[in-house]
Amino acid sequence: MTRLKEEDIACIAWQLKEYDHELQKKTGHSLAEIAAHAVGLQTKAAHASLLGRIAVIPVTSGQGIISGFSRTVAGILDHLGVNTFVTAASDVGGFAEAIERGTETIFLADDDRFIAVNLKLRVYSDNSDSTGKGYAAALDYMTGGLKDKSVLVLGAGPVGRSAALSIIGFGGEVHIYDKSERASSTLSQLILDSSGRKIYVEHDLTRALEEHRRIIVACPEAGFITNNYLHADSYVAAPGVPLGIHPAALNTIWPRLIHDPLQLGVATMCYDLLNSIISEGGKER
Ligand code: 2YC
Numbered sequence: 153m154t155r156l157k158e159e160d161i162a163c164i165a166w167q168l169k170e171y172d173h174e175l176q177k178k179t180g181h182s183l184a185e186i187a188a189h190a191v192g193l194q195t196k197a198a199h200a201s202l203l204g205r206i207a208v209i210p211v212t213s214g215q216g217i218i219s220g221f222s223r224t225v226a227g228i229l230d231h232l233g234v235n236t237f238v239t240a241a242s243d244v245g246g247f248a249e250a251i252e253r254g255t256e257t258i259f260l261a262d263d264d265r266f267i268a269v270n271l272k273l274r275v276y277s278d279n280s281d282s283t284g285k286g287y288a289a290a291l292d293y294m295t296g297g298l299k300d301k302s303v304l305v306l307g308a309g310p311v312g313r314s315a316a317l318s319i320i321g322f323g324g325e326v327h328i329y330d331k332s333e334r335a336s337s338t339l340s341q342l343i344l345d346s347s348g349r350k351i352y353v354e355h356d357l358t359r360a361l362e363e364h365r366r367i368i369v370a371c372p373e374a375g376f377i378t379n380n381y382l383h384a385d386s387y388v389a390a391p392g393v394p395l396g397i398h399p400a401a402l403n404t405i406w407p408r409l410i411h412d413p414l415q416l417g418v419a420t421m422c423y424d425l426l427n428s429i430i431s432e433g434g435k436e437r
Contacts, residue, residue: 154372154393155263158219160413165220165227171415172231178407179293184232187419190282190289190318191427200232200422202429203270206257207250210242214263217242225259228418257425259418268421273432277424283391283417284314285424287368290410291389292322295366299323304354304364307371308335311391313342315368320349327364329354330371369396379404391417 164171172183179186188194206229208222222238229236237253239246250258251271259268266279292298303319305312308330316326316339326343328351330336336353343351354360361367361381369377369390377388379401390396390411397405410416 155215156218156221156393156413160393161218161220161224164224164412164414168227168231168415171412175290175410178410179290181293183415183419184423186290186293186416187232187286187423188426189293190285190420191423193423193427193430200229200234200426202426203234203422204256205254206234206236206259206268207246207253207255208236208238209246209250209258209260210238211260211262212242221261224414225418228415229259229422232419232422234422259421266417268425270425270428273428275425275428277421278310279417279421280310281314282420282424284311284316284370285318286416286420287311287370287389287391287410288315288318288322289420290416291319291366291368291387292324294389294408294410295387297322298366301325301366302327302352302364303366303368304329304360305368305370306330306357306360306396307369307392308332308339309370312368312370313339315370315389315391316343316351317347319368320347320351324366326351327354327360328352329357329360331357371396375399377401 175183208226210217210222226236226238239249241249256272257270267276269276302325304327305316306329308328319326328336340351340353365385367388369392371392374394375398377396378398382401382405387408393413395411
């Protein structure tokens with residue numbers, strides 16, 4: 153999993169309105185609507201404020217705190233209308249502070265996992281899983297619907313796996329390419345076993361890029377997708393950091409490219425927890 157750098161996230165918190173407008177232009181929907189779509193919720197029914205107060209806890213383990221990370225996560229949640237704060241203390245002290253201040257939902261990340269936990273329902277949402285869902289939902293909206301359409305997923309890791317399952321959920325046909333053939337075939341078998349649906353393993357990246365117009369770039373390779381693979385009807389949803397689109401190709405694909413280092417994943421984590429709360433609420437009746 154790529155570890156974000158301070159410069160990757162420095163501007164996010166104060167550009168969220170612009171980012172949201174950009175998403176609306178590209179997909180016809182807001183960040184909240186895409187995140188709700190990713191988890192099968194109608195935004196009308198689910199307002200993020202149902203999550204109560206949220207605490208983001210800085211974590212110093214491993215390579216330590218990324219300056220601005222917790223503040224940026226809190227900014228994204230605030231943008232969604234959730235009352236959020238970053239704990240003054242990190243780690244265990246931050247956890248105690250979150251409990252003392254009556255929060256029900258906690259966001260925290262170490263070098264390996266980024267999760268959001270709802271203490272009341274004892275459920276959690278994982279960033280990789282949510283990021284895959286969020287990007288598949290954005291591609292579904294941006295292309296006018298993935299039903300009966302083929303989608304090339306680059307990268308068979310946790311994000312690519314989650315995106316592939318979501319694309320199947322939207323009725324799409326998944327073609328997977330990973331530089332490790334073993335990773336592709338393992339994912340293909342997992343999906344066949346879990347959903348009975350076949351996905352197509354691509355063995356040649358060049359051919360796959362030439363043949364596909366809807367692409368999820370869920371691998372951490374910079375700039376390998378050049379202009380000759382992008383066409384007027386190409387649509388790219390790229391959760392991978394660094395961005396797989398070659399800088400010289402950015403201008404042409406920009407109106408049909410979704411890419412951010414944190415926003416869609418965090419928003420989908422929020423709606424994923426909301427989904428649990430709403431379905432739990434339904435059970436309580
Ligand atoms: O500031 C902190 O609390 C750090 N412990 C945060 C470390 C996040 C490491 N993970 C990443 O940089 C990203 C995730 C946001 C998703 C994938 N990699």
